[in-house]
Amino acid sequence: MLKAELRKEYIQKRKALSSDEAFLLSEKIFNNFMRHFNPKEREKVHIFLPIPARNEIDTKIFIHYFLEHKIRVFVPKVAADQLVNIEIFADSIFEMSKWGIPEPVSNEDSGEDYFHYVITPLLYCDKNGNRVGYGKGFYDGLFQRISPETKKIGVNYFDPDVSVDDVWENDISLDYLVTPTKVLSFFKGLE
Template sequence: MAEDDDIKTGFASPPCYAHELELFDNGYMGVDVQAALDVARWRKAKRDELIAARLKFSVKDRRALAQEITEELERILTPKAGMILSLYWPMKAEFDLRSWMKKLVEKGVRIALPVVREKAHPMIFREWKPDAEMEPGIWQIPTPVNTDEVTPHVVIAPLVGFDKDCYRLGYGGGYFDRTLAVLKPRPKVIGIGYPDSRLSSIFPQPHDIPMDMIVTGREGVISREP
Protein backbone atom coordinates (compact mmCIF):
# COMPACT_ATOMS: atom_id res chain seq x y z
CA MET A 1 0.00 0.00 0.00
CA ALA A 2 1.32 3.47 -0.85
CA GLU A 3 2.40 5.80 1.90
CA ASP A 4 -0.45 8.26 1.32
CA ASP A 5 -2.98 5.44 1.51
CA ASP A 6 -1.54 4.34 4.85
CA ILE A 7 -1.89 7.83 6.22
CA LYS A 8 -5.43 8.42 4.98
CA THR A 9 -6.91 5.13 6.16
CA GLY A 10 -8.51 5.16 9.57
CA PHE A 11 -6.93 8.27 11.06
CA ALA A 12 -9.02 10.96 12.65
CA SER A 13 -8.31 14.68 12.65
CA PRO A 14 -5.87 16.05 15.23
CA PRO A 15 -7.36 17.46 18.44
CA CYS A 16 -8.40 21.06 18.84
CA TYR A 17 -6.70 23.48 21.21
CA ALA A 18 -9.18 22.69 23.99
CA HIS A 19 -7.17 19.54 24.71
CA GLU A 20 -4.17 21.67 25.62
CA LEU A 21 -6.18 23.45 28.29
CA GLU A 22 -6.83 20.12 30.02
CA LEU A 23 -3.20 20.29 31.14
CA PHE A 24 -4.02 23.25 33.33
CA ASP A 25 -6.86 21.34 34.95
CA ASN A 26 -4.54 18.53 35.94
CA GLY A 27 -2.04 20.01 38.34
CA TYR A 28 -0.54 23.04 36.58
CA MET A 29 -1.54 25.81 38.94
CA GLY A 30 -0.51 29.44 39.08
CA VAL A 31 -0.91 29.85 35.33
CA ASP A 32 -2.45 32.88 33.68
CA VAL A 33 -5.44 31.14 32.15
CA GLN A 34 -6.15 33.87 29.59
CA ALA A 35 -2.54 33.85 28.42
CA ALA A 36 -2.66 30.05 28.22
CA LEU A 37 -5.84 30.26 26.16
CA ASP A 38 -4.24 32.78 23.79
CA VAL A 39 -1.22 30.52 23.32
CA ALA A 40 -3.48 27.52 22.74
CA ARG A 41 -5.41 29.39 20.05
CA TRP A 42 -2.17 30.50 18.38
CA ARG A 43 -0.85 26.93 18.48
CA LYS A 44 -4.06 25.60 16.96
CA ALA A 45 -3.75 28.02 14.03
CA LYS A 46 -0.03 27.37 13.57
CA ARG A 47 -0.56 23.60 13.82
CA ASP A 48 -3.20 23.69 11.08
CA GLU A 49 -0.90 25.82 8.90
CA LEU A 50 2.12 23.54 9.28
CA ILE A 51 0.14 20.34 8.71
CA ALA A 52 -1.41 21.81 5.56
CA ALA A 53 2.06 22.76 4.30
CA ARG A 54 3.56 19.31 4.82
CA LEU A 55 0.59 17.61 3.17
CA LYS A 56 1.68 19.39 -0.02
CA PHE A 57 5.01 17.54 -0.07
CA SER A 58 5.14 14.83 -2.72
CA VAL A 59 5.53 11.24 -1.59
CA LYS A 60 8.92 11.21 -3.34
CA ASP A 61 10.19 14.24 -1.42
CA ARG A 62 8.75 12.92 1.83
CA ARG A 63 10.55 9.61 1.38
CA ALA A 64 13.81 11.39 0.54
CA LEU A 65 13.59 13.43 3.74
CA ALA A 66 12.72 10.32 5.74
CA GLN A 67 15.86 8.63 4.40
CA GLU A 68 18.01 11.60 5.39
CA ILE A 69 16.47 11.54 8.87
CA THR A 70 17.05 7.82 9.39
CA GLU A 71 20.67 8.20 8.30
CA GLU A 72 21.14 11.02 10.82
CA LEU A 73 19.45 8.98 13.55
CA GLU A 74 21.71 6.02 12.81
CA ARG A 75 24.72 8.30 13.20
CA ILE A 76 23.49 9.83 16.45
CA LEU A 77 22.29 6.64 18.11
CA THR A 78 24.32 3.78 16.62
CA PRO A 79 21.43 1.38 17.34
CA LYS A 80 22.54 -1.90 18.86
CA ALA A 81 20.98 -5.09 20.17
CA GLY A 82 19.17 -4.60 23.45
CA MET A 83 18.48 -0.89 22.96
CA ILE A 84 14.81 0.00 23.50
CA LEU A 85 13.81 2.65 21.00
CA SER A 86 10.36 4.22 20.93
CA LEU A 87 9.07 5.29 17.53
CA TYR A 88 5.57 5.95 16.21
CA TRP A 89 2.95 4.95 13.66
CA PRO A 90 2.70 7.73 11.04
CA MET A 91 -0.32 9.95 10.43
CA LYS A 92 -1.01 13.24 8.67
CA ALA A 93 2.07 13.13 6.41
CA GLU A 94 4.50 12.35 9.23
CA PHE A 95 7.66 10.63 8.06
CA ASP A 96 7.10 6.90 7.63
CA LEU A 97 9.95 5.09 9.39
CA ARG A 98 8.32 1.66 9.51
CA SER A 99 10.81 0.07 7.13
CA TRP A 100 13.60 1.30 9.40
CA MET A 101 11.74 -0.11 12.41
CA LYS A 102 11.77 -3.56 10.79
CA LYS A 103 15.48 -3.33 10.03
CA LEU A 104 16.19 -2.35 13.63
CA VAL A 105 14.26 -5.35 14.93
CA GLU A 106 16.41 -7.57 12.71
CA LYS A 107 19.49 -6.08 14.43
CA GLY A 108 18.11 -6.98 17.85
CA VAL A 109 16.89 -3.49 18.74
CA ARG A 110 13.65 -3.53 20.72
CA ILE A 111 11.08 -1.18 19.21
CA ALA A 112 8.31 0.34 21.32
CA LEU A 113 5.22 2.33 20.41
CA PRO A 114 3.45 4.78 22.74
CA VAL A 115 0.02 3.72 23.96
CA VAL A 116 -2.63 5.92 25.56
CA ARG A 117 -4.43 3.93 28.23
CA GLU A 118 -6.42 6.78 29.72
CA LYS A 119 -7.26 10.23 28.42
CA ALA A 120 -5.21 13.11 29.94
CA HIS A 121 -2.76 10.69 31.59
CA PRO A 122 0.83 9.65 30.77
CA MET A 123 1.30 7.06 28.05
CA ILE A 124 2.91 3.67 28.39
CA PHE A 125 5.17 2.01 25.83
CA ARG A 126 4.53 -1.46 24.42
CA GLU A 127 7.02 -3.47 22.44
CA TRP A 128 6.34 -3.72 18.71
CA LYS A 129 7.41 -6.40 16.27
CA PRO A 130 6.44 -6.78 12.61
CA ASP A 131 4.02 -9.59 13.51
CA ALA A 132 2.57 -7.86 16.59
CA GLU A 133 -1.19 -7.81 17.02
CA MET A 134 -2.42 -4.24 16.62
CA GLU A 135 -5.62 -2.43 17.54
CA PRO A 136 -6.86 1.14 17.02
CA GLY A 137 -5.84 3.50 19.80
CA ILE A 138 -6.42 7.21 20.34
CA TRP A 139 -7.22 9.02 17.06
CA GLN A 140 -7.45 5.48 15.57
CA ILE A 141 -3.66 5.11 15.46
CA PRO A 142 -2.69 1.40 15.56
CA THR A 143 -1.04 0.30 18.80
CA PRO A 144 0.35 -3.11 19.86
CA VAL A 145 -1.59 -5.36 22.21
CA ASN A 146 -0.49 -8.41 24.22
CA THR A 147 3.17 -7.33 24.17
CA ASP A 148 5.52 -6.33 26.98
CA GLU A 149 5.33 -2.89 28.56
CA VAL A 150 8.83 -1.39 28.37
CA THR A 151 10.73 1.77 29.31
CA PRO A 152 12.59 3.17 26.28
CA HIS A 153 16.19 4.32 26.33
CA VAL A 154 15.39 6.72 23.47
CA VAL A 155 12.10 8.30 22.45
CA ILE A 156 11.76 9.56 18.88
CA ALA A 157 8.73 11.84 18.71
CA PRO A 158 7.16 13.26 15.56
CA LEU A 159 6.46 16.97 15.72
CA VAL A 160 4.40 19.53 13.88
CA GLY A 161 6.71 22.44 14.70
CA PHE A 162 9.70 23.30 16.85
CA ASP A 163 11.81 26.24 17.98
CA LYS A 164 15.51 26.96 18.60
CA ASP A 165 15.26 25.71 22.19
CA CYS A 166 13.94 22.33 20.98
CA TYR A 167 10.44 22.85 22.29
CA ARG A 168 8.01 20.72 20.32
CA LEU A 169 4.67 21.77 18.88
CA GLY A 170 2.62 18.57 18.80
CA TYR A 171 -1.05 17.83 18.26
CA GLY A 172 -2.31 19.46 21.44
CA GLY A 173 -3.13 16.43 23.56
CA GLY A 174 -0.17 16.92 25.90
CA TYR A 175 0.58 13.21 26.07
CA PHE A 176 4.30 13.40 25.41
CA ASP A 177 4.76 16.14 28.00
CA ARG A 178 2.85 14.18 30.65
CA THR A 179 4.81 11.05 29.84
CA LEU A 180 8.26 12.64 29.85
CA ALA A 181 7.45 14.32 33.16
CA VAL A 182 7.13 10.93 34.92
CA LEU A 183 9.48 8.61 33.01
CA LYS A 184 12.35 7.37 35.16
CA PRO A 185 15.06 7.14 34.12
CA ARG A 186 14.43 9.91 31.63
CA PRO A 187 15.20 8.74 28.09
CA LYS A 188 17.00 10.71 25.40
CA VAL A 189 14.26 12.47 23.47
CA ILE A 190 14.62 13.33 19.79
CA GLY A 191 12.00 15.21 17.80
CA ILE A 192 11.76 14.74 14.04
CA GLY A 193 9.95 16.97 11.60
CA TYR A 194 10.04 18.97 8.41
CA PRO A 195 12.81 21.55 7.88
CA ASP A 196 10.24 24.29 7.20
CA SER A 197 8.45 23.65 10.49
CA ARG A 198 10.93 25.69 12.54
CA LEU A 199 9.33 28.58 14.45
CA SER A 200 10.89 31.50 16.30
CA SER A 201 9.11 30.21 19.43
CA ILE A 202 6.24 27.93 20.37
CA PHE A 203 5.69 30.14 23.46
CA PRO A 204 6.46 27.34 25.90
CA GLN A 205 4.17 26.94 28.90
CA PRO A 206 5.00 25.43 32.31
CA HIS A 207 3.96 21.95 31.19
CA ASP A 208 6.10 21.94 28.02
CA ILE A 209 9.20 19.75 28.11
CA PRO A 210 11.88 20.36 25.45
CA MET A 211 13.39 17.66 23.30
CA ASP A 212 17.11 16.98 23.67
CA MET A 213 17.55 17.52 19.94
CA ILE A 214 15.62 17.93 16.71
CA VAL A 215 16.40 16.18 13.41
CA THR A 216 14.90 17.42 10.13
CA GLY A 217 17.19 15.83 7.55
CA ARG A 218 18.37 19.12 6.04
CA GLU A 219 19.39 21.32 8.93
CA GLY A 220 21.51 18.65 10.58
CA VAL A 221 20.98 18.17 14.31
CA ILE A 222 19.55 21.02 16.34
CA SER A 223 20.45 20.69 20.02
CA ARG A 224 19.19 22.68 22.96
CA GLU A 225 20.98 25.95 23.45
CA PRO A 226 22.81 26.22 26.81
Protein backbone atom coordinates in the same frame (compact mmCIF):
# COMPACT_ATOMS: atom_id res chain seq x y z
CA MET B 1 4.37 32.47 16.79
CA LEU B 2 1.63 30.85 18.83
CA LYS B 3 1.28 27.07 18.86
CA ALA B 4 -2.16 27.21 17.23
CA GLU B 5 -0.76 29.22 14.31
CA LEU B 6 2.26 26.94 13.94
CA ARG B 7 0.07 23.85 14.15
CA LYS B 8 -2.15 25.12 11.33
CA GLU B 9 0.80 26.21 9.15
CA TYR B 10 2.77 22.99 9.51
CA ILE B 11 -0.23 20.73 9.00
CA GLN B 12 -0.65 22.50 5.64
CA LYS B 13 3.06 22.25 4.79
CA ARG B 14 3.01 18.53 5.54
CA LYS B 15 -0.15 18.00 3.46
CA ALA B 16 1.57 19.71 0.51
CA LEU B 17 4.23 16.96 0.37
CA SER B 18 3.62 14.15 -2.08
CA SER B 19 3.87 10.61 -0.69
CA ASP B 20 7.13 10.15 -2.62
CA GLU B 21 8.60 13.37 -1.17
CA ALA B 22 7.52 12.35 2.35
CA PHE B 23 9.14 8.93 1.95
CA LEU B 24 12.43 10.35 0.62
CA LEU B 25 12.55 12.93 3.42
CA SER B 26 11.78 10.18 5.96
CA GLU B 27 14.74 8.17 4.63
CA LYS B 28 17.01 11.22 5.02
CA ILE B 29 15.77 11.71 8.58
CA PHE B 30 16.44 8.05 9.34
CA ASN B 31 19.97 8.31 7.89
CA ASN B 32 20.72 11.44 9.95
CA PHE B 33 19.39 9.74 13.07
CA MET B 34 21.57 6.67 12.49
CA ARG B 35 24.71 8.74 11.76
CA HIS B 36 24.27 10.74 14.94
CA PHE B 37 22.88 8.19 17.43
CA ASN B 38 23.52 4.69 16.01
CA PRO B 39 21.54 2.60 18.57
CA LYS B 40 23.06 -0.73 19.57
CA GLU B 41 21.67 -4.22 20.07
CA ARG B 42 19.44 -4.51 23.17
CA GLU B 43 19.09 -0.74 23.54
CA LYS B 44 15.51 0.42 24.00
CA VAL B 45 13.82 2.83 21.58
CA HIS B 46 10.34 4.25 22.08
CA ILE B 47 8.98 5.34 18.69
CA PHE B 48 5.61 6.43 17.35
CA LEU B 49 3.77 4.67 14.56
CA PRO B 50 2.96 7.08 11.71
CA ILE B 51 -0.56 8.22 10.86
CA PRO B 52 -0.65 7.83 7.06
CA ALA B 53 -3.56 10.26 6.65
CA ARG B 54 -1.47 12.99 8.33
CA ASN B 55 1.62 12.39 6.16
CA GLU B 56 3.78 11.81 9.24
CA ILE B 57 7.43 10.76 9.13
CA ASP B 58 7.55 7.13 7.99
CA THR B 59 8.93 5.56 11.16
CA LYS B 60 8.41 2.06 9.76
CA ILE B 61 11.87 2.55 8.20
CA PHE B 62 13.31 2.94 11.72
CA ILE B 63 11.26 0.11 13.20
CA HIS B 64 12.27 -2.44 10.54
CA TYR B 65 15.93 -1.57 11.03
CA PHE B 66 15.68 -1.74 14.83
CA LEU B 67 13.94 -5.11 14.83
CA GLU B 68 16.42 -6.56 12.32
CA HIS B 69 19.32 -5.42 14.52
CA LYS B 70 17.87 -6.66 17.82
CA ILE B 71 17.19 -3.18 19.16
CA ARG B 72 14.18 -3.32 21.46
CA VAL B 73 11.20 -1.35 20.13
CA PHE B 74 8.39 0.16 22.19
CA VAL B 75 5.43 2.03 20.75
CA PRO B 76 2.82 4.22 22.41
CA LYS B 77 -0.81 3.27 22.74
CA VAL B 78 -3.54 5.38 24.27
CA ALA B 79 -5.29 3.50 27.07
CA ALA B 80 -7.51 5.26 29.59
CA ASP B 81 -6.39 8.68 28.24
CA GLN B 82 -2.71 7.97 28.90
CA LEU B 83 0.11 6.66 26.75
CA VAL B 84 1.24 3.16 27.65
CA ASN B 85 4.47 1.69 26.32
CA ILE B 86 4.08 -1.59 24.45
CA GLU B 87 7.05 -3.61 23.28
CA ILE B 88 6.63 -4.86 19.74
CA PHE B 89 8.26 -7.66 17.79
CA ALA B 90 8.44 -8.70 14.14
CA ASP B 91 5.26 -10.77 14.57
CA SER B 92 3.23 -8.19 16.54
CA ILE B 93 -0.34 -7.65 15.33
CA PHE B 94 -1.71 -4.13 14.83
CA GLU B 95 -5.15 -2.52 14.42
CA MET B 96 -6.25 1.02 13.57
CA SER B 97 -7.27 3.21 16.48
CA LYS B 98 -10.13 5.70 16.32
CA TRP B 99 -7.50 8.37 15.41
CA GLY B 100 -6.22 6.35 12.43
CA ILE B 101 -3.05 5.31 14.25
CA PRO B 102 -1.86 1.72 13.83
CA GLU B 103 -1.57 0.32 17.36
CA PRO B 104 -0.63 -3.07 18.76
CA VAL B 105 -3.63 -5.25 19.58
CA SER B 106 -2.02 -5.88 22.96
CA ASN B 107 -2.78 -3.44 25.80
CA GLU B 108 -0.05 -4.85 28.02
CA ASP B 109 2.07 -1.96 29.27
CA SER B 110 5.73 -2.95 29.33
CA GLY B 111 6.26 -1.08 32.59
CA GLU B 112 9.45 0.40 31.11
CA ASP B 113 10.41 3.86 32.27
CA TYR B 114 13.94 3.92 30.89
CA PHE B 115 14.55 4.16 27.17
CA HIS B 116 17.76 5.08 25.44
CA TYR B 117 15.77 7.14 22.94
CA VAL B 118 12.21 8.43 22.57
CA ILE B 119 11.59 9.36 18.94
CA THR B 120 8.82 11.90 19.19
CA PRO B 121 6.17 13.00 16.71
CA LEU B 122 5.66 16.70 16.18
CA LEU B 123 4.39 19.28 13.76
CA TYR B 124 7.05 21.86 14.58
CA CYS B 125 10.07 22.36 16.85
CA ASP B 126 11.86 25.67 17.37
CA LYS B 127 15.60 26.28 17.90
CA ASN B 128 15.18 25.84 21.67
CA GLY B 129 13.60 22.39 21.48
CA ASN B 130 10.06 23.60 22.12
CA ARG B 131 7.73 21.13 20.44
CA VAL B 132 4.34 21.74 18.85
CA GLY B 133 2.30 18.56 18.58
CA TYR B 134 -1.39 17.98 18.10
CA GLY B 135 -2.19 19.57 21.46
CA LYS B 136 -3.26 16.53 23.49
CA GLY B 137 -0.27 16.61 25.89
CA PHE B 138 0.38 12.84 25.72
CA TYR B 139 4.13 13.20 25.21
CA ASP B 140 4.56 15.77 27.97
CA GLY B 141 2.93 13.21 30.28
CA LEU B 142 5.21 10.46 28.96
CA PHE B 143 8.32 12.64 29.41
CA GLN B 144 7.36 13.24 33.06
CA ARG B 145 7.18 9.48 33.74
CA ILE B 146 10.39 8.29 32.06
CA SER B 147 14.01 8.49 33.16
CA PRO B 148 15.57 11.95 32.74
CA GLU B 149 18.56 10.27 31.02
CA THR B 150 16.38 9.28 28.07
CA LYS B 151 17.22 11.23 24.92
CA LYS B 152 14.04 12.96 23.71
CA ILE B 153 14.40 13.28 19.94
CA GLY B 154 11.95 15.00 17.63
CA VAL B 155 11.79 14.22 13.93
CA ASN B 156 10.50 16.69 11.39
CA TYR B 157 10.53 17.35 7.66
CA PHE B 158 11.21 21.04 8.29
CA ASP B 159 14.02 23.01 9.95
CA PRO B 160 13.03 25.52 12.64
CA ASP B 161 12.65 29.15 11.60
CA VAL B 162 10.56 30.91 14.28
CA SER B 163 10.21 30.63 18.06
CA VAL B 164 7.23 29.14 19.88
CA ASP B 165 5.85 32.09 21.86
CA ASP B 166 3.39 30.31 24.15
CA VAL B 167 5.54 27.73 25.93
CA TRP B 168 3.74 26.56 29.08
CA GLU B 169 5.09 25.51 32.45
CA ASN B 170 4.26 21.80 31.87
CA ASP B 171 5.80 21.72 28.38
CA ILE B 172 8.92 19.57 28.27
CA SER B 173 11.39 20.48 25.55
CA LEU B 174 13.25 18.05 23.34
CA ASP B 175 16.93 17.22 23.58
CA TYR B 176 17.46 16.90 19.81
CA LEU B 177 15.70 17.51 16.51
CA VAL B 178 16.48 15.42 13.43
CA THR B 179 15.49 16.83 10.03
CA PRO B 180 16.44 15.71 6.50
CA THR B 181 19.38 18.15 6.55
CA LYS B 182 20.69 18.24 10.14
CA VAL B 183 20.63 17.15 13.75
CA LEU B 184 20.11 19.99 16.21
CA SER B 185 21.15 19.62 19.85
CA PHE B 186 19.47 21.73 22.50
CA PHE B 187 22.29 21.21 25.01
CA LYS B 188 24.76 24.06 25.32
CA GLY B 189 28.09 23.27 23.72
CA LEU B 190 26.90 20.17 21.84
CA GLU B 191 25.96 19.88 18.20
